[in-house]
Amino acid sequence: MESQTLNFNKVHFVTSAPDIRHLPNDGGVEIAFAGRSNAGKSSALNTLTKHKNLARTSKTPGRTQLINLFELEPGKRLVDLPGYGYAQVPLEMKLKWQKSLAEYLQRRESLKGLVILMDIRHPLKETDMNMLEWSAHRQLPVMLLLTKADKLSPGPRNNQVIKVRNAVVNLGPQIQVEAFSSLNNIGVDKLTQTLSAWYLANAAAGSEQDEPDLHEE
Template identity: 95%
Template sequence: MTSAPDIRHLPNDGGVEIAFAGRSNAGKSSALNTLTKHKNLARTSKTPGRTQLINLFELEPGKRLVDLPGYGYAQVPLEMKLKWQKSLAEYLQRRESLKGLVILMDIRHPLKETDMNMLEWSSHRELPVMLLLTKADKLSPGPRNTQVIKVRQAVANLGPQIQVEAFSSLNQIGLEKLAQTLTGWYLAGEAAEGTIDAEQDAD
């Protein structure tokens, strides 16, 4: 649909949006491409930090996927990094159509400080979160399952709205669970919008 530097350049704040966020080397673009079965939907790069704008993709009318600027790792000037962080924070705090957040972390290096900040903010807003531990193909099944359990235990105190799953764009580990979760969020968001519209009509 569009690429915007901040929320003031986004379309009207209606419908249902599900956003993807993560550190700049977490494999966010690859996950979006795997999910949508579009090889070049979100541009991938060997240089982390290429997503510098808020990118909106419309699945069907009123249902959008949002690719947020990566946070953390990117080798960019501090001024630019602060600008990204501001636009990211504005979107997360003010966008009413945001109904779910997918946070991606490398399964080998999860729960960095910036990741925890995102999870705590999401908990404060009571926003459903799917925490994807990406690059799961890098670990054999035993260590992979152990890491998933450890992360689930680490975030348990933030509330029941956080779901933790292993994910691999390469081997499509966790893809079905991701698709099912997002479908549920879109349906719940639509139902909530319908309730609000009905209440406004009654008034």
Template identity: 65%
Template sequence: MDNKQISFNSARFITSAPDITQMPADTGVEIAFAGRSNAGKSSALNTITQQKSLARISKTPGRTQLINVFELSPGKRLIDLPGYGYAKVPQEMKLKWQAALSVYLQKRDSLKGLVVLMDIRHPLKDIDVQLLEWASESNLPVLALLTKSDKLKPGPRNSEVLRVRQAVKEFGGDIRVESFSSLKGLGVDRAKEVLHAWLNEDNAVEAE
């Protein structure tokens, strides 16, 4: 298998799509980032790609109403899914976002991994749990990043990571839990290792 080195800082914005019908062709490998609207999803994408403004960071819903597509190289993409659980938008808009996210997760063949971002101080909310359960049932590997980990001291931080790791065991499946901080750079290298392995999955298929 040829594990080609991937440069995350080569990521470039391709398109914003309201649904999968307006996304690029469903080929190659995609990794999707999902999380509550205040979980630090955009910050994580910017930190991993070393680009300060690749994903827009906003206190109000904006471009994150759409499915944002970033290309690393031909056939290798990072996907920024609509933030879920945002309290200050109309219910109709929430349902529209949820529907777009659900269809993408169920219908996109090129999706090879899911990054679920949760604030380490408030992990495993109901909608997070639903997403993790769905991923496990669909045999989709998950990297659960406990964001804003710099808000906790090392002892409590490590304890919370262990607690969440224990909790997700009941879902079965392939779920890896790591602490992460965009501000301090905690967990960035570990996250890149997982993403790199997923993005090279198409090479494994080609070699068979």
């Protein structure tokens, strides 16, 4: 029996916010996309949702300065987080981005899963490892996408996936590592299936919590 998948094409923009205080009510299920500013985050979101301009792509990395929310259906949202790790922006701006990113990751209750994107040719930079270690500490499921997989032939691509899996194995079983390419649609089906499973599992868990306890005196 095939697992149920959501229709990511139904997504629509909700809001852009400079920090969590400007976000909508902290309820439902959010899955956030995070990565270095040149990792192909916007392209991955556009490919997943089949919307060419859902997330703005730019030839100048570091343009995503706000937390961008998109809704699939009531209570299920995608989040495009500010890119991290790009040096060629003013220090004051960089520190502001880091603060808003950290606040969201640490305090947003509805965050139930994280997609971390890394260029398959340059994975596991220090900032990437910080994100993975934080996710492990919070016990968040992570899908680690090795983007731009079309830049490597199948042999080196598979070797890189295995290498990264081995490098993160000690952080726990909640990290899934897959090759991904927006250009060739490598890994898109796995991304769709994984995110659908996260949304549906958390929605079911929320429904159970909402049910009254009939055994209460």
